[in-house]
Amino acid sequence: xxxxxxxxxxxxxxxxxxxxxxxxxxxxxxxxxxxxxxxxxxxxxxxxxxxxxxxxxxxxxxxxxxxxxxxxxxxxxxxxxxxxxxxxxxxxxxxxxxxxxxxxxxxxxxxxxxxxxxxxxxxxxxxxxxxxxxxxxxxxxxxxxxxxxxxxxxxxxxxxxxxxxxxxxxxxxxxxxxxxxxxxxxxxxxxxxxxxxxxxxxxxxxxxxxxxxxxxxxxxxxxxxxxxxxxxxxxxxxxxxxxxxxxxxxxxxxxxxxxxxxxxxxxxxxxxxxxxxxxxxxxxxxxxxxxxxxxxxxxxxxxxxxxxxxxxxxxxxxxxxxxxxxxxxxxxxxxxxxxxxxxxxxxxxxxxxxxxxxxxxxxxxxxxxxxxxxxxxxxxxxxxxxxxxxxxxxxxxxxxxxxxxxxxxxxxxxxxxxxxxxxxxxxxxxxxxxxxxxxxxxxxxxxxxxxxxxxxx
Numbered sequence: 500x501x502x503x504x505x506x507x508x509x510x511x512x513x514x515x516x517x518x519x520x521x522x523x524x525x526x527x528x529x530x531x532x533x534x535x536x537x538x539x540x541x542x543x544x545x546x547x548x549x550x551x552x553x554x555x556x557x558x559x560x561x562x563x564x565x566x567x568x569x570x571x572x573x574x575x576x577x578x579x580x581x582x583x584x585x586x587x588x589x590x591x592x593x594x595x596x597x598x599x600x601x602x603x604x605x606x607x608x609x610x611x612x613x614x615x616x617x618x619x620x621x622x623x624x625x626x627x628x629x630x631x632x633x634x635x636x637x638x639x640x641x642x643x644x645x646x647x648x649x650x651x652x653x654x655x656x657x658x659x660x661x662x663x664x665x666x667x668x669x670x671x672x673x674x675x676x677x678x679x680x681x682x683x684x685x686x687x688x689x690x691x692x693x694x695x696x697x698x699x700x701x702x703x704x705x706x707x708x709x710x711x712x713x714x715x716x717x718x719x720x721x722x723x724x725x726x727x728x729x730x731x732x733x734x735x736x737x738x739x740x741x742x743x744x745x746x747x748x749x750x751x752x753x754x755x756x757x758x759x760x761x762x763x764x765x766x767x768x769x770x771x772x773x774x775x776x777x778x779x780x781x782x783x784x785x786x787x788x789x790x791x792x793x794x795x796x797x798x799x800x801x802x803x804x805x806x807x808x809x810x811x812x813x814x815x816x817x818x819x820x821x822x823x824x825x826x827x828x829x830x831x832x833x834x835x836x837x838x839x840x841x842x843x844x845x846x847x848x849x850x851x852x853x854x855x856x857x858x859x860x861x862x863x864x865x866x867x868x869x870x871x872x873x874x875x876x877x878x879x880x881x882x883x884x885x886x887x888x889x890x891x892x893x894x895x896x897x898x899x900x901x902x903x904x905x906x907x908x909x910x911x912x913x914x915x916x917x918x919x920x921x922x923x924x925x926x927x928x929x930x931x932x933x934x935x936x937x938x939x940x941x942x943x944x945x946x947x948x949x950x951x952x953x954x955x956x
Contacts (some may be wrong), residue, residue, distance in 0.1 A: 526655040527551050527553045528551045528553070528655050529548045529550055529551070529656050530548070530549045530657050530658075531546065531547065531548055531658045531659060532546070532547045532549075532659050533547075533645060534662045534664060535661065535664070535681065536663075536665050537636050537663075539636070540632075541633055541635065541636065542637065542643075544630065545630050546592065546628070546629055547626060547628050548626065548627040548628075549626055550626075552623070555625055574620055577618075578618050581627070588650065588651075590614065591648060591656070592611065593608055593646040593647075593648065594611065594633065594645055595607045595609065595646075596642070596643050597641065597642060598640060609633045611631050613631060613721070614629050614630065614631045615631070615716055616628060616629035616630070639668075641683050644678070644679070644681075645658070645661070645678065645679045645680075646678045647677045656676070656677035657677065658677060658678070666683070668684070669683075669684040670683045671684070715748060715751055715755070718744050718748045719886065719887060721740075722745060722887055722903065723887070725737045725740050725741040726887075726896060726899055729741065729896070730896055730899075741903060742903070742906045745904075745910070746907070746910040748907055748910065749785070749907035749908060749911040749912075749913075750910040750911070752884070752911060753910065753911040753912075753914035754914055759876035759915060760918045762826060762872060762875065762947060762950060763872065763919050763922070764921075764922045765922075765946045765947050766780075766872050766922075766943070766947070768923075768925060769943025769947075770943075774923065777919035777923055780869060780872060780919065781915040781918075781919055783873045784876045784877040784911070784912065784915050785877070785907075785915065787873055787876075788876070788877035788878075788879070788884075789884060789904045789907045789908040789911065791877060791878055792884040792888060796888040796889050797888075819879055819954055820955055821878060822878050822879055822954055823951045823953070824951070825875035825951075826948075826950055826954060827955065828871060829868055829875065829947065830951055832868060832871075834944050837940065884907060888900050888904070891903070
């Protein structure tokens with residue numbers, strides 16, 4: 500009887516092992532490639548997941564028209580579901596950086612922040628890319644350990660390859676299924692260190708706009724995370740943070756390179772305008788710039804039913820050329836008005852001051868020139884703004900996208916208004932200097948004309 504009981508226990512144990520193995524066999528595989536790139540500030544990670552066909556074929560509930568192809572709206576639903584799961588579990592990614600003989604503990608795991616990501620659907624393949632940086636630089640006798648684990652048993656991770664760029668010194672790799680270890684034996688050679696130092700110097704002398712671009716990418720990723728959280732929880736705090744980041748995004752976008760500030764600065768430097776007009780034009784430029792991106796996204800997503808990334812580049816080029824044409828027309832019109840006023844001044848001896856905005860002799864600009872400045876400065880859609888709109892539309896979060904757009908417009912408008920206000924003050928402070936005023940008037944017209952030609956060409 501005792502032997503019989505022992506036999507039953509052994510059979511049950513074997514069946515449980517078999518059941519676990521069968522479960523593992525049924526879990527879809529995800530093949531991972533990791534690219535690790537140390538630089539002078541931190542270490543960058545680019546991780547790519549490739550889902551196997553078994554997983555893709557299990558997504559039939561998202562194929563609404565049953566054509567065995569995931570359309571843009573269906574892809575958006577897949578992304579939404581996956582991202583909600585990934586966000587809860589830190590993208591199922593654990594990374595540690597320790598000396599080679601130190602045991603990995605919970606405290607040695609790195610905190611992953613500011614992740615940017617994108618999905619790709621190519622030739623019946625589904626890829627997930629995500630990018631982030633961690634605050635360490637590999638040194639000798641240290642190691643980086645990557646571990647990909649899904650506690651929900653929805654994915655079985657298999658690391659296909661690990662690549663370390665920008666580090667030519669001795670290192671070894673150890674990869675076992677879902678875990679990879681890179682051990683760094685020595686520092687790069689002196690020649691390589693000199694090369695890195697030169698790279699650091701060149702990066703330190705690079706423009707401020709590189710840093711602005713990184714900030715914009717970071718804010719955009721934060722906004723996407725907050726939008727997902729709002730969709731899931733409706734949190735008021737997440738709403739507040741979203742509007743805050745949207746405002747900052749608008750400010751940084753306006754600070755960055757672009758023809759809008761240059762055009763507005765020249766416009767208010769060359770002509771005498773009121774603070775009210777500076778505020779109105781600045782606000783309208785922000786609104787036009789943001790909502791041109793919104794209307795463009797809506798048109799492509801719903802009316803044209805096309806993949807946005809395939810045609811945005813062409814649309815941006817067309818909008819840039821249209822903006823250039825409008826700026827040239829504004830410049831030519833202002834030059835014509837200036838010539839006409841100068842001619843009238845020679846034949847008629849006015850006693851009133853042409854710098855006075857109530858002047859009726861034709862020297863002052865008209866509403867048509869104001870409209871031209873607004874359209875030419877705001878008509879070119881922002882790629883980053885478009886990506887946020889596309890993200891919210893894909894989630895069906897139209898109201899959230901609309902609120903975000905309003906605060907982006909507000910951020911942009913404030914920077915443009917500051918530019919217009921400073922230009923106006925500079926002109927006002929030179930009102931008693933006839934030569935300087937003439938220089939501002941004619942110099943600004945030439946600058947606006949050249950700006951239009953550059954955009955057009």
